[in-house]
Amino acid sequence: MRFRSGKLITLLITMFIISMLSGCKTSSSAALSTGTTTADAMAIIDPGYSDRDLAGTWDAETATKISLNGSSVAVSGSGATASGGTLTITAAGVYVLSGTLADGQIIVDAADSDKVQIVLNDVSITCSDSAPIYVKQADKVFLTLADDTNNTITDGAAYTLADGEDEPNAAIFSKDDLIINGTGALIVTAKYNNGIASKDDLVITGGTIKVTAFNDGLRGRDSVAIYDGAFVINAGQGDGIQSNNDEDADKGWVSIDGGTFDIAAGNDGIQAATVLQITNGTATIKTGGGSANASTDNKGNMRPGWGKWDNQTTSTATEDSTDSSDSTDSAKGIKAGTAIYVTGGKMNIDSSDDSIHSNGDFIMSAGILNISSGDDGIHADSNLVVDGGTIDISQSYEGLEGTTITVSGGKIHVTAKDDGFNAAGGSDGSALGRRPGENHFTEENSTDGSDSTFIRITDGYVVVNASGDGIDSNGSLYMDGGMVLVNGPTNNGNGPLDYNGVAEITGGTLVAAGSSGMTQNFSNSSSQNALLVAYSSVQKAGTLVSLMDESGKTILTFAPAKDYQSIVISTPELEQGKTYTLYSGGSASGNNTDGLYTDGNYTAGTKVVSVTLSGAATSISDTGVQISKMGGPGRMGGPGAPGGEPGMGGPKGERMPVDKQKDLEN
Known part of the structure; x- marks a missing residue:
């Protein structure tokens, strides 16, 4: 096996940066270096095309005819x-x-x-x-x-x-x-x-x-x-x-x-x-x-016979056992x-x-998918890394799935019937769904709060539209930069953000809209502030959400693509001790990219609530009442949680049965 020196160096640098990012935090993320890929596994192969391979020429005078x-x-x-x-x-x-x-x-x-x-x-x-x-x-x-x-x-x-x-x-x-x-x-x-x-x-x-x-x-x-x-x-x-x-x-x-x-x-x-x-x-x-x-199918029912490709008619030839890489x-x-x-x-x-x-x-540094x-x-049993390029997933059961997911660049759009991003998905709803051929991760990778399981976003542009959890880590969630827009679930059995360990944000801009029953805010150990607001009633798709500071400056204006009952907003502009007002409806000018308005003006609609940030993670209802933790780390009970069971009860590993989830979706 030969290696291309230039591209090898690029990938080695990429993985060194990822390893450093995984170990630079002083909180529970300090051990994340154990979850990165070794440099040896990242080496690009040089096929070694020779001049004769490429030429396709011959000497007609000496050739046998x-x-x-x-x-x-x-x-x-x-x-x-x-x-x-x-x-x-x-x-x-x-x-x-x-x-x-x-x-x-x-x-x-x-x-x-x-x-x-x-x-x-x-x-x-x-x-x-x-x-x-x-x-x-x-x-x-x-x-x-x-x-x-x-x-x-x-x-x-x-x-x-x-x-x-x-x-x-x-x-x-x-x-x-x-x-x-x-x-x-x-x-x-x-x-x-x-x-x-x-x-x-x-x-x-x-x-x-x-x-x-x-x-x-x-x-x-x-x-x-x-x-x-x-x-x-x-x-x-x-x-x-x-x-x-x-x-x-x-x-x-x-x-x-x-x-x-x-x-x-x-x-x-x-x-x-x-x-x-x-x-x-x-x-x-x-x-x-x-x-x-x-x-x-489009109702979430398993298709009979799906995944049984080995039942197809096989060749009349008997394949040598050494010529079969996958049974x-x-x-x-x-x-x-x-x-x-x-x-x-x-x-x-x-x-x-x-x-x-x-x-x-799976590692991507450039290209278009x-x-x-x-x-x-995209599924990786181990590490899924996007360092550049463009990914557009127009249809999927789950969008990106790996034991760890790291986004340090590129542009990603995901549409998923279940989770948009899923780290160590063997313990989440997709496993409960029992779809044929589903991917099971190792038990140690799906343990609550495992340092070897995480989602980390350090840069890039991410847009998620998910019917299940928008961004779901069965370990921890880290955001250090980039832009993340989440259009999460409309059913209360899932949330726009979902994690088992901690969720720390240190940079970048995130807005995540979706249902309120399982919604989570970032952890108080974050160095960048975040605001979660849970609404008393469902807001219709396309209804503008705009956050203004006390001087009337618009911090962020977003039009969720689906009905929603909660919103999480975090930007570097949010400051503790300052008061912010959330508005609903109204109108916005400027550039609309994936629902996010920039370089324009917002004309205020209905005031929803004003709040003074007193900590890194502020979570309130639309009446201004602080929401306490329910149903697991950082998870909110919020208004509208079905059946009087705020947060759907219990840690993530004890989610409601599939039949109950389907009742809520119907």
Whole structure:
């Protein structure tokens, strides 16, 4: 495994900053350094594209010329022999193929130190009972698509294999490294199993490539590296792109470094057994029928059969056990076993299952992610870090979910049926919902107040629209900067902010609107002041909330996107000992971005309440009565709590049963 020094340094600096931020507080956050990712796990892989990988050129004068003539093959030059419709290449060299082979095969069986270049120069190759192109042995094979050519490779629905053998299992199959380059077009129709597969590394640096496969589209067991090209991949019963070596930590990775992709997959769009990195390129990915085939219907009911992709018809080929990285099928957009890094590019993902799923870390420093998910938008079993880029999750069950979530830059919009942000979600309402394929975190990560579980926002722009908790940490919540706008739940079984440990704010601007039954304010240990107001009655969506200081200056004006009965406001302008007045309704001019008005004037509507801040966290009703803690740390009972049970009673780990939550929602 090789590393890109520039990007490695960038990520090391990012994680050093995160580690320092996690340890710089004097309160309970001092131990948070134990919850960060190690630098070793953050290393960006260098695919090591060689000049020959990228060139796609050859010397026509010295090349061996191969003519495909229907049912026979003619060879002009050395290094290859023909027998009927079978061409066998046995030596290093360049072989230029042209013509049509109606039912035959190209075999490479050279020395394991030989480099073989096969140039496809307007060829059509069909093999009814095996792989049309089969690399049995070589050091590496370059498959070059000649300029301005169209090349088609087609196999049959059943292969004739030797006793005890399960390969070849792809229309273009190589036991050794396979490099595809050039600028021509390649159309692969794989009726039997996979489209293009290498048992070692698969590298693609150019071409216009269309793959229609019964199972996986592109597969490199040890790695897949794509530098450029235009791809249309239809993987009916498998993954669009897959690397599945989970036996070696230095292998099983996928690197998308350029190109355009249109991927439709029955299972995962792009899957890596270890690291999956996206540094450039543009992709449109649809998996498992898309988000329309979500885990739950529009009433929150579990869809029968959702998540049972292993019940699909399987290939007639028997997959070698070493070629299967995951015994459980899924329909995730992007999936990796150890880490996902996004440092550039643009991904448009419409997935039935999680759109992005890492069994380790997810870290994004740049790029664009447009997500519509039938389950989680972005899920990481360990650390989820957004340091830059743009994330737009238009549909999800939960938006961002990880053991820890750190936002230190970028722009994030989340729409979620349940929680918008969720740290250590194994103990929250999503677990109670028992949706199929749900993600369970380890017990130690879901313990109340765990130092290894937190949400930390240090910078960036975050907008959340959630039917469950807006921002939910099963540990603690920290905000040190940035802008956060939360349109939280309308039911009293959830809250705009929800946490188990402490919630400390030291900087930035936050406004969080939603229901009042489970609402929480920040902790009194915060160094920046916060105000929570709970209303006696529900305020209609779009009704302006404006906070003014005692001189009449507007501190903040916000129009919540949904009905609300509580509001939490914190900005650096709030000062203890000063009096502030909250208004409802009225009108505002200036720029309206996600409901927040800036660079304009507010015309006062109805005065709600005036309050003098006496502590870091002030919580009152709209009558001015201070609200005491109820139902857990920082949680408010507030007006409008259903059934005379302020705060819904008890600590977060003892939330009301699902049927009671549904009654409240109805």
